[in-house]
Amino acid sequence: MAFIRVMSFGLRLGKRNLMLVFCVVFLVSLTLLLLKTGNRDQARLQGLAKCRELSQLLETKNLSGIVQFHKTANEEEQVLVIKKWKLQMKDKMILEHLLLTKECPWEANATAVAQYRAELGKCCNASFWLAVTQENAPLGSNISPDGNKGQKLPVNAELTSLLPERSPFPESQYRRCAVVGNGGILKNSRCGVEIDQADLVVRFNLPPMNFSEDVGTKTSLVTMNPSIIQNKYKSLQAQRKPFADALQPYRDALFLIPALSFVGHGVLGYRAVYTMEDFGLMQQAFFLNPRYLSTLRDYWKKQGLKPQRLSSGFMFVSMALEFCEHITLYGFWPFPHDLADQPISHHYYDNRLPKAGFHSMPSEFSHYLSMYAKGVLRLRLGKCQ
CATH class of the missing domain: 1.20.5 (Single alpha-helices involved in coiled-coils or other helix-helix interfaces)
Known part of the structure; x- marks a missing residue:
């Protein structure tokens, strides 16, 4: 015991x-x-x-x-790589700034986002002015093309018949937006699933959609430049079915056509809308308003951005700053190499270069970097998976 x-x-x-x-x-x-x-x-x-x-x-x-x-900064090795590239000094500096910026622990800054939204809403008001409507361009008024100063386009009965009564864009905010550029850096990114999770997905110039693993399948809004209609679809004066077929991947999207920015482009826009009407898509086609583009250009000019013309990508990133709480950019990259010093194509689907001197892509990219650093938007430059 x-x-x-x-x-x-x-x-x-x-x-x-x-x-x-x-x-x-x-x-x-x-x-x-x-x-x-x-x-x-x-x-x-x-x-x-x-x-x-x-x-x-x-x-x-x-x-x-x-x-x-x-x-x-501990980026000396990559800075030396960049210095080998045949770029202008200002473009090399932008890339060196990127090397510094990408080391920043990114965090959303709601105050900075609200400031952009307030400033752009005051100057440009995309929810009212982005598309030409019967409300903001009544019958008998004139439209001033932003690309041809001093010219006037009368709002006649034919144009009025193609316009919606009011803007199709709500004043309410989207929570998550994906603005998808066509840059070659998007190829092999495997970002498709992430892009498709956004509430609003914006694309440009009817890009090919047979790269779904990289670019996704969802589209809310897609632009259609008159140059695409002219060069790729022969100004719609021959067979129109290839054009209609190219629209099928975007069947639920809104189509925005900047057909009134230059005198002479209107006829291409009209043909596009009439073709869409014949194939049952007319109710989704809108003309981009030159007044919106003009006020947007003036706003960014005050911020130090002075290209001959803003790119479609920059225009719609600006739109997203008014409409979206959280913005992520994909496929925005203006340089011929990636940061691993590998050559990349200009687009994810081809290597056709833009018209020289018309846009200022590196300068626009510098502004994206600034917005990234302030927590206004995110930049996806690598693989998503």
Whole structure:
């Protein structure tokens, strides 16, 4: 009996010691976890502060500050790679800024997003002015083409018959938006699934959709430049079925045609709409309003962006800044190499180069970088999966 009592006491003492050891281990682990979390949070906050600092340097074009920023960044190897590329100095600087920016721990900045939304809403008001309607261009009025200053396009009965009564774009906000450029950097990205999860998906110039793994299948809005109608579909003066077939992947989308920006483009826009009417898609076609594009150009000119004409991508990123809470850009990349120094095609589907001097893609990309650094939008430049 005495032996049993001793053993029982030993077991109770062992359990107490075991419990004590467990408590000590738990407290030490919790302390280390809190320290690690605190250090991680501190590093994140420091990184965000540096990201904001870089954003200010980019916006104010503080070159001496940017040089100093470079000295503290561990990107020397990739900067040397970039210096081998045959680019203008300003484009090399944009890429070097990207190398710094991509190290920033990105975090959405609702205040900065709200500021863009308020400024663009005040100057441009996409929900009312983006598309030409009977409300903002009544019968008998004139439209001023943004590409031909001093010209007037009368709003006649034929044009009025093609216009919706009111804007098809709601004033309510979309939560997640994907603006999908056609850059070659999108090829092999495997971003299709992620793109299709967005509430609003914007595409440009009827791009081929047989790359679904990389570009997705969903489209909410797609642009259709008159140059595409003219060059790819022979101005719709011959067979129209190839054009109608090209629209099938976008059957549920809205089609926006900038046919009134230049005198002479209207006839191409009319033919496109009439063809869509014949194939049952007319109710989804709208003309992009030159007034919206004109006020948008003036806004960005004040921000230091002065190309001959804004690209379609930049126009609709601006639209998304009014409509969307969270914006992600895919396929926006104006350079002939990726950051691994591999050559890439201009588009994900071909290597046809744009008309020289018409747009300023690197300068626009620099503005995207600035918005990324401020937490306004995200840039997808690598693989999604």
